[in-house]
Amino acid sequence: MDALGLDEEVRSTNEAVWAGHVNARLDQVGLSSALRWVAAAGGHWQLMHEASATYRVVGGMSEFTAAIAADVAGEIRLGAVVRRVAQAGDGAVVTCADGTESRAGG
Numbered sequence: 001m002d003a004l005g006l007d008e009e010v011r012s013t014n015e016a017v018w019a020g021h022v023n024a025r026l027d028q029v030g031l032s033s034a035l036r037w038v039a040a041a042g043g044h045w046q047l048m049h050e051a052s053a054t055y056r057v058v059g060g061m062s063e064f065t066a067a068i069a070a071d072v073a074g075e076i077r078l079g080a081v082v083r084r085v086a087q088a089g090d091g092a093v094v095t096c097a098d099g100t101e102s103r104a105g106g
Contacts, residue, residue, distance in 0.1 A: 001026070021052040075102065 001011065015026055022033040041048035057064045069076055081097035091105025 017053075021048070074104065077102075 001014065004011075006014065018034060019025055021037050022029045024033070037048050037052050041051055077096075080100075082094055083097050084093075084095040086093050086095070088103065091103055094102045094104070096102075
């Protein structure tokens with residue numbers, strides 16, 4: 001956005017709109033997040049705006065995340081740093097930074 005040379009009012013307006021679309025301050029999110037919304041909407045601005053700014057998940061994202069977690073039969077680790085995911089026969093092995101491994105499938 002810096003390269004566009006927008007005046008302060010136009011820049012602030014654009015930052016507010018895009019922060020709403022990507023759900024984060026622009027200094028905390030990559031361009032890929034904005035491009036994901038553009039691609040998901042097939043490049044149609046009106047559709048992208050409607051999808052990301054008008055419709056919201058009932059109960060919010062924390063309730064949505066909890067519903068997904070309730071369907072997971074396996075272990076959920078929050079904050080684990082994954083160093084490697086490797087195919088292992090008919091499953092996979094996930095190796096974390098602390099050396100622990102988790103197996104999935106087969």
